[in-house]
Amino acid sequence: MMTYNAGHYDVIVVGAGHAGMEAGVAAARMGSKTLMLTLNLDMIAFMPCNPSIGGPAKGIVVREVDALGGVMGKLIDKSFIQMRMLNTRKGPAVQALRAQADKNVYMQEAKKLLENEENLTLHQGMVDSLIVEDGVCKGVVTETKAVYTSESVIITTGTFMRGKVLIGDVEYESGPNNQRPTLKLSNNLEELGFKLTRFKTGTPPRVISHSIDYSKTEIQPGDENPKYFSYETIDRVVEQLPCWLTYTNEFTHQVINDNLGMSAMYSGVKRGTGARYCPSIEDKIVRFNDKPRHQIFLEPEGRDTDEVYVQGLSTSLPEYVQHEMIKTVPGLENAQIMRAGYAIEYDVVVPSQLWPTMETKNIENLFTAGQINGTSGYEEAAGQGIMAGMNAAAKLFGKEPIILDRSQAYIGVMIDDLVTKGTNEPYRLLTSRAEYRLLLRHDNADLRLTEIGYQAGTVDEKRYAKYEEKKRLVEQEKKRLNKLIIKPSADMNKFLEDMGTHLKEAVKAYDLLKRPEITYENIESILQPDSDLPEEVKEQVGIQIKYEGYIKKAKEQVDRMLKMEDKKIPDDIDYNAISGIATEAKEKLKKIRPLSVGQASRISGVNPADVSILLVYIEQGDIARVAN
Amino acid sequence: METDTITAISTPIGEGAISIVRLSGPEAIPMAAAIFQGKDITEAASHTMHYGKIVDPATNEVAEEVMVSIMRGPKTFTREDIVEINCHGGLVSVNRVLEIALSQGARLAEPGEFTKRAFLNGRIDLSQAEAVMDLIRAKTDKAMSVALKQMDGRLSGLIQRLRQDLLETVAHVEVNIDYPEYDDVEEMSHDMMRKKTKEVHQEIEELLQVAKQGKILREGLATAIIGRPNVGKSSLMNALVQENKAIVTEIPGTTRDIIEEYVNVRGVPLRLVDTAGIRETEDIVEKIGVERSRQVLKESDLILFVLNYNEELTAEDKKLFEAIEGLDFIVIMNKTDLEQKLSLEEVKELAGENAVISTSLIEDEGIDDLEAAIAKTFFAGEIDTGDLTYVSNVRHIQLLKQAKQALEDAMEAIELDMPLDIVQIDVTRTWEFLGEIIGDTASDSLIDQLFSQFCLGK
Numbered sequence A: 001m002m003t004y005n006a007g008h009y010d011v012i013v014v015g016a017g018h019a020g021m022e023a024g025v026a027a028a029r030m031g032s033k034t035l036m037l038t039l040n041l042d043m044i045a046f047m048p049c050n051p052s053i054g055g056p057a058k059g060i061v062v063r064e065v066d067a068l069g070g071v072m073g074k075l076i077d078k079s080f081i082q083m084r085m086l087n088t089r090k091g092p093a094v095q096a097l098r099a100q101a102d103k104n105v106y107m108q109e110a111k112k113l114l115e116n117e118e119n120l121t122l123h124q125g126m127v128d129s130l131i132v133e134d135g136v137c138k139g140v141v142t143e144t145k146a147v148y149t150s151e152s153v154i155i156t157t158g159t160f161m162r163g164k165v166l167i168g169d170v171e172y173e174s175g176p177n178n179q180r181p182t183l184k185l186s187n188n189l190e191e192l193g194f195k196l197t198r199f200k201t202g203t204p205p206r207v208i209s210h211s212i213d214y215s216k217t218e219i220q221p222g223d224e225n226p227k228y229f230s231y232e233t234i235d236r237v238v239e240q241l242p243c244w245l246t247y248t249n250e251f252t253h254q255v256i257n258d259n260l261g262m263s264a265m266y267s268g269v270k271r272g273t274g275a276r277y278c279p280s281i282e283d284k285i286v287r288f289n290d291k292p293r294h295q296i297f298l299e300p301e302g303r304d305t306d307e308v309y310v311q312g313l314s315t316s317l318p319e320y321v322q323h324e325m326i327k328t329v330p331g332l333e334n335a336q337i338m339r340a341g342y343a344i345e346y347d348v349v350v351p352s353q354l355w356p357t358m359e360t361k362n363i364e365n366l367f368t369a370g371q372i373n374g375t376s377g378y379e380e381a382a383g384q385g386i387m388a389g390m391n392a393a394a395k396l397f398g399k400e401p402i403i404l405d406r407s408q409a410y411i412g413v414m415i416d417d418l419v420t421k422g423t424n425e426p427y428r429l430l431t432s433r434a435e436y437r438l439l440l441r442h443d444n445a446d447l448r449l450t451e452i453g454y455q456a457g458t459v460d461e462k463r464y465a466k467y468e469e470k471k472r473l474v475e476q477e478k479k480r481l482n483k484l485i486i487k488p489s490a491d492m493n494k495f496l497e498d499m500g501t502h503l504k505e506a507v508k509a510y511d512l513l514k515r516p517e518i519t520y521e522n523i524e525s526i527l528q529p530d531s532d533l534p535e536e537v538k539e540q541v542g543i544q545i546k547y548e549g550y551i552k553k554a555k556e557q558v559d560r561m562l563k564m565e566d567k568k569i570p571d572d573i574d575y576n577a578i579s580g581i582a583t584e585a586k587e588k589l590k591k592i593r594p595l596s597v598g599q600a601s602r603i604s605g606v607n608p609a610d611v612s613i614l615l616v617y618i619e620q621g622d623i624a625r626v627a628n
Numbered sequence B: 001m002e003t004d005t006i007t008a009i010s011t012p013i014g015e016g017a018i019s020i021v022r023l024s025g026p027e028a029i030p031m032a033a034a035i036f037q038g039k040d041i042t043e044a045a046s047h048t049m050h051y052g053k054i055v056d057p058a059t060n061e062v063a064e065e066v067m068v069s070i071m072r073g074p075k076t077f078t079r080e081d082i083v084e085i086n087c088h089g090g091l092v093s094v095n096r097v098l099e100i101a102l103s104q105g106a107r108l109a110e111p112g113e114f115t116k117r118a119f120l121n122g123r124i125d126l127s128q129a130e131a132v133m134d135l136i137r138a139k140t141d142k143a144m145s146v147a148l149k150q151m152d153g154r155l156s157g158l159i160q161r162l163r164q165d166l167l168e169t170v171a172h173v174e175v176n177i178d179y180p181e182y183d184d185v186e187e188m189s190h191d192m193m194r195k196k197t198k199e200v201h202q203e204i205e206e207l208l209q210v211a212k213q214g215k216i217l218r219e220g221l222a223t224a225i226i227g228r229p230n231v232g233k234s235s236l237m238n239a240l241v242q243e244n245k246a247i248v249t250e251i252p253g254t255t256r257d258i259i260e261e262y263v264n265v266r267g268v269p270l271r272l273v274d275t276a277g278i279r280e281t282e283d284i285v286e287k288i289g290v291e292r293s294r295q296v297l298k299e300s301d302l303i304l305f306v307l308n309y310n311e312e313l314t315a316e317d318k319k320l321f322e323a324i325e326g327l328d329f330i331v332i333m334n335k336t337d338l339e340q341k342l343s344l345e346e347v348k349e350l351a352g353e354n355a356v357i358s359t360s361l362i363e364d365e366g367i368d369d370l371e372a373a374i375a376k377t378f379f380a381g382e383i384d385t386g387d388l389t390y391v392s393n394v395r396h397i398q399l400l401k402q403a404k405q406a407l408e409d410a411m412e413a414i415e416l417d418m419p420l421d422i423v424q425i426d427v428t429r430t431w432e433f434l435g436e437i438i439g440d441t442a443s444d445s446l447i448d449q450l451f452s453q454f455c456l457g458k
């Protein structure tokens, strides 16, 4: 093979999807000379599936990425066509933003951003293999025989590895949306000792807007006063586009049932594992056959295109069946399909082969992030990408690894789940995966993570100063409310009774705010604000005071958890030498190699007795060290 | 250094006359002091013993007369402050003392945890480390198998059902959160949540109530035989013991000289208590007075009251009737082989709803009737062993109490109109506590539930 030397970089990021974007930018901002290689420069940060970013848990991840200095929040703020705050009638912990994106604008903005990033080189190319010497990754080789050497490599190839598209009985090797698949990298990884598994996902057909009869559907508008994902975005006025809601019916289900045998997923051929939460319409009909109808959302793919995404109809039925099926749906009777729905199968690196830094255990200085690690979703990819980028750079500069724990971020929950428990289906973040979700809110992502980003070097001074100011104002306002006394005058009680409460004796404004009936705005109108605090400060004060009891309880639980996280397991530990630990637990521990006793205790198959013994063993080591 | 205070019964159950409840940790002495009536032990010198009583601060009831040893760290087994409460009142009262200690905020020690602390605090040297690990393993495994054995299949069935109920509720809240736009899932309301939490709360309460009865089954129904001298009390005792194979005599004679006979009468375990005292009924009634006898009687679950068929009702008999009013008793008119002098009407009237049985112990007659009556009293009341689910393990009871508390927190939040995702935090905790009882702490089940219960996805 005639190769040529194409240069040396600190960090090479393979792939410019949602994970690659964040990894590349984070590494570059921390000062590493970074190269990003991707298959097609016109498809940077392409959304192969739904044209939307955010939602419960996921939207909070976008905020977290933003607080750490990432780009996803800014990109969507620049490209959204609709913005909604979800769960506004529920508690603050579960509120989250979701935006409909203009896919093309998102990609253009992403490319522009990368082009203008210092320390970052963008190049089109397909990586075929890694250069590994003595268990250390030293670079990559591309299809066009370019050899790039580097201090570390981050692979973020998404669903491309040995990708195979399935539509009915038609199948062909392909990446998403008929892009080229990555065929060689999987073999290379297997040769290097990685265990791969096969997952699958799918996407619905797209139809052309003017063929839809919207009068038969319900309109779903965006929020009147949209909020933004990024802490840096200041108000921008955009005209929002609505989405539309319609339903499947018995005729739809009939078509599907009649053709079930034709579905790539039901034809009996053994396939990669799909996720329960991204079922195809076939899945839904089979598993919930008593349901008379399913929701279908019609989502525009952008402003300058007429293409509409048919959310709810993900399928791998033959194309002709898709035509038949779609015509049964009210509003879609005459709909013209522009692209058929399809399923895609791809290779995944079993994520328990990673350290919590996203570095692989097998090969030093090799990181993987995004859908290649068995997750699904743009936001999940972005969250891993930024951590991989930060850690690659941190390692380069000899800094401490950056690991978020389960009480710090959804990103921490996700990565801990992946590396500790692995996953046997595409992993999606849900609010219920977080034990401390009251602490992991949309509104406080900056308070949780800006400091970490700043210390690492991904958050700049200006942003940091803004964060410090917010923190200061929140504390100051809380103190003020804790000093102000509200007396039970007749006027006061008249006002309070309208709110549904009432005062017997004087109380601190702080305590009054704790009453369920009272909002920060009420307090404000009682006290006549002496400062014009920013909205986000008021919101923060309101939440922190109102839910103080619950937050405190959660923090106590966190403290207990952290005690176990702080008990580090030495990396030279020899589990074979510890007699008391059960055999099954030993095997698991040897495989996962947890960094702390806390992480060990979350491995399935490691029971409390094993944890006790492990603790004793580690303390014994400490005692031995002291004694020596 | 560990920061919390742990407690457990630290003598093997059923071995030895004295049982010890041990507390270890920074709060050991203040916690013990809070439940100890006697000298102020917070001031006591290290390695001293003190006589006094353990009192339940919640009810001010005296639970047990005890000797308390105070040992201040670091010259103790665990190198922490240790208090040992020496009880000699048998299993029931030791457990009671343990419960009171737990109510002070001590945590129930994990199996082998005292030893573990001893080790972690450097008390046990390196060469013993291996042994410590084996010990922890052995104790944990044993405790687990004991706990599992103690858990009736019905209990785990019930707990599983309650958990499933809670899980469905939680999944419902979750689906509203994670899939807010899905309208085919009904929005969970405060009313629905209120109803569900109430139901589960009720069931947990019942379990806890029955836990007491479970204790009765395990410990035996404390049964006192009373009556005037010479009416046939000893004969009755002998008859019951001979007829029915004695089960165990768990607590041999101690300083207090308590004699307890365990007999199993048609599935009802009777603990014939304090037979020494029975012979003194005369004293109790006549010399010490009715008040004292009331006290003795109050501690019994069942009273067998023997009358002489051959004599008219005396003033003492009537006093005894007064003394046992409101308690569960069975009247036995003994010596029916002799001439009837006792007025049946009068006895029946005084006995009220309680059974009246005729026996001739000397001729072995009527014992069957008596046994039937005992069984009936026990089973006909609230207690029906057939359907009852017993919780007897202290750890289980403790977890049930925690589950109940968490659920009450959730119920309070509902009344305060807190958002349901906040209410749900405590519902989930309830579910977790219940899970610990049956050893199921897998956190993935919620997500499994979510996707099997609801049809979600793009």
Ligand SMILES: Cc1cc2nc3c(=O)[nH]c(=O)nc-3n(C[C@H](O)[C@H](O)[C@H](O)COP(=O)(O)OP(=O)(O)OC[C@H]3O[C@@H](n4cnc5c(N)ncnc54)[C@H](O)[C@@H]3O)c2cc1C
Pocket (backbone or CB within 6 Å): A014, A015, A016, A017, A018, A019, A020, A037, A038, A039, A040, A043, A044, A045, A046, A047, A048, A049, A050, A125, A126, A127, A128, A156, A157, A158, A159, A160, A161, A176, A177, A182, A185, A201, A202, A203, A278, A342, A343, A344, A369, A370, A371, A372, A375, A376, A377, A378, A381, B458
């Ligand atoms: C059909 C389909 C349906 C989906 N449905 C859903 C859904 O319903 N819900 C959901 O949350 N998520 C869904 N996803 C997943 C979502 O698109 C991904 O999770 C997300 O895009 C992953 O981001 P990533 O950065 O890991 O990978 P990608 O965004 O796929 O990016 C991979 C990048 O790597 C590059 N690349 C690949 N191979 C090489 C190579 N050898 N050399 C150089 N560059 C390479 C590609 O050019 C691309 O830029 C779906 C994906 C597909 C394809």
Ligand SMILES: Nc1nc2c(ncn2[C@@H]2O[C@H](COP(=O)(O)OP(=O)(O)OP(=O)(O)O)[C@@H](O)[C@H]2O)c(=O)[nH]1
Pocket (backbone or CB within 6 Å): B227, B228, B229, B230, B231, B232, B233, B234, B235, B236, B279, B334, B335, B336, B337, B338, B359, B360, B361, B362, B363
């Ligand atoms: N005729 C007759 N004599 C009985 C019967 N039961 C007991 N006795 C006799 O009554 C006497 C007293 O019986 P105990 O069983 O010792 O009576 P007690 O109530 O324990 O007497 P104290 O211990 O003195 O209180 C003994 O001589 C028994 O044999 C009976 O059913 N019929």
